[in-house]
Amino acid sequence: MPDFAEPLARLVDEFRRLPGIGQKSAQRIAFHLLRASREDAFRFAQAIVDVKEKLGLCPICNNVSAAERCPYCLDPERDGSIICVVEEAPNILPIETTRTFEGLYHVLHGAISPLRGIGPEQLKIKNLLERLNDGGVKEIILATNPTVEGEATAAYLSRLLKPLGLRVTRIAMGIPVGSDLEYADEVSMSKSMENRREL
Numbered sequence: 563m564p565d566f567a568e569p570l571a572r573l574v575d576e577f578r579r580l581p582g583i584g585q586k587s588a589q590r591i592a593f594h595l596l597r598a599s600r601e602d603a604f605r606f607a608q609a610i611v612d613v614k615e616k617l618g619l620c621p622i623c624n625n626v627s628a629a630e631r632c633p634y635c636l637d638p639e640r641d642g643s644i645i646c647v648v649e650e651a652p653n654i655l656p657i658e659t660t661r662t663f664e665g666l667y668h669v670l671h672g673a674i675s676p677l678r679g680i681g682p683e684q685l686k687i688k689n690l691l692e693r694l695n696d697g698g699v700k701e702i703i704l705a706t707n708p709t710v711e712g713e714a715t716a717a718y719l720s721r722l723l724k725p726l727g728l729r730v731t732r733i734a735m736g737i738p739v740g741s742d743l744e745y746a747d748e749v750s751m752s753k754s755m756e757n758r759r760e761l
Contacts, residue, residue, distance in 0.1 A: 644699070648667060
């Protein structure tokens, strides 16, 4: 005998497919929608449909965009000589909130991961190389995640880009501000020592 009516069980299963959502969370969300008004449920469903129908990728940087090009690529005030390469579109927001980076972005849509069958050819690297053809780019900042996959991707891109005469830099990693050295793991501590700078 099933635990829930078939439509509710199907909704729970769909929510469970989302990242970070387990069985209990999926059930809570499904029951929340069951109790919601019909209008609220349709508004939620329409938001999902709109994301699929009205959003696409910027043909220049691969960022998610509702227009032909994303706001960063359209902004004439941005410095086109610097491109910050990130793994996924949400990685742009933490950089933007610093209000210190004024260059452009390039979204790879993933990282090299041989265990998951993701090689360089599955990433958005080809149009990054195309962007470099006009000679206006002077520096590439590799802001991939500090994971094995992110490090492998940064190393691959560095080997690919350095022969082109570009300045290739990697974001600094290490101990976060406000933390205690006592609780730092050895990789973070090692990165902090490597990335030290003169005062």
